[in-house]
Amino acid sequence: MSAIADDLRRERAGPGRQRNRRRANFVIFLGPAIVLTILFFVIPVIIDVVVSFTDMGRSLQITGFTTEQYEKIFGGDRRLVQVIGLTLLYVFATLAIFNLTFALVLALVTTATNRMTGNFFRGVWLLPRMSPSVLYILLWVWVINPSEFGLLNQILMSVLGLETPIDPLNEAPVMLIIIANGFIGASMGMIIFTSAIRAIPEHLFHAARVDGAGSMAIIRHITLPALRWPISFVTIYQTLSLLVSFEYILLLTEGGPFYDTTVYALYIFRRAFDTGQYAYGAALAVFIIALGVFFALLGWRFFDMQKLLQRPRIEVQ
Known part of the structure; x- marks a missing residue:
């Protein structure tokens, strides 16, 4: 009888042990990620919102709470419309031309060749991504040098017979930042699409x-349908990344000439750190956070990402 009673106690204790094991696994595996998300994402957003309702300046002192920063955004900042328009052009042009289309072409070409050649070409294309940002931009500075010693002008003058050197930095600055960011941004999509x-x-x-x-026909009916989810992921991820990235623009053009290549994220940086308007920069950052959430939810809905993350129909024990 005692043996039967022990078996009954074990059976009753079984579900409890499983629940405790699930909780322990949750804490062990997801706990650190949740803590890091709160520390480095949630708390900074809360601090940013609070600072946006203050008058914090270069001295970092707060003398009161106000809505003056938002009034300036909606009525007093005349450059903001130009900056927003440039940002949308920069994001969608870079995304459509390079991060998706060009990355897909690179993946198709390198997988159509033999494996060794494809791996070598992808490795070469990844070199700018693995190099310091300053080195990558130095190469671009040499390429677009407006003198006859710049690489682009050497090619145009020797091959096409151009007599006068061109200056892309002043003549086509927006196209320049799109190409410079697109070439290095295409590497991520290339790797994901290749896989x-x-x-x-x-x-x-x-x-x-x-x-x-x-x-x-093979690309249209076999390859592209199999790339639906990778294309969805790259589209959402790269859109959010381009919205907040300005590193290469700052190094290459410094947002100029004047404000011609100042995207929204760089505008926040210049307002906050160049002019010391920290509260105004925080208020501007609130909108880029909201815009990022909007594009993330829009992409989630448009690409039906919930279907990608649904539970598998076959459970593996």
Whole structure:
């Protein structure tokens, strides 16, 4: 009888042990991530919102709470419309031309060749991503040098017979920052798309070729449908990344000439740290946070990301 009673106690204690194990796993695996998210994402957002309702300046002193910063945003900052328009152009042009289209072309080309050649080409393309930002921009400074010694002018003058050197920094600054950021930004999409293409079963390509499908038909009917989720992820991630990135723009053009290449994130930086208007910079940052949340939710809804993250139909024990 005692043995039967022990078995009954074990069966009753079983669900409790499982619950305790789940809680322990939750704390061990997700606990550090939750703590870091609160410390480095949630708390800074709260501090930013609080500072935006103050008059904090270069002295870092707060003498009172006010809505003056938001009044300036909605009625007193005449450069803001130009900055927002440039930011939207910069984000969507860089995303569409380079981070998606060009990255996809790179992935298709490098996977169509033999594996060694493709790996070598992808490795070369990743070199700017692995190099210091200053070194990458120094190369661009040499390329766009307005004198006859700049790489671009050397090519144009020797190959095309151009007589007068061009100055892309002053003549086409917006195109310059799009190309400079796009070339280095395409590497991420290239790696993700390449991994997705490599994961497509080989027999699908063999069957398509046996049926007489050409290269474009294979890309359209086999490759692109398999890249739906990677394209969705890259679109959302790169949109949010471009909204808040200004490192290469600051190093290459410093936001100039004048404010011609000053995107929204760089405008916040210049307002806060160049002029010492920390409260106004915090108020501007509130809107970029809200914009990031809006684009994230829009992308989540448009690409139906919930379907990607649903629980598997087959449970592996």
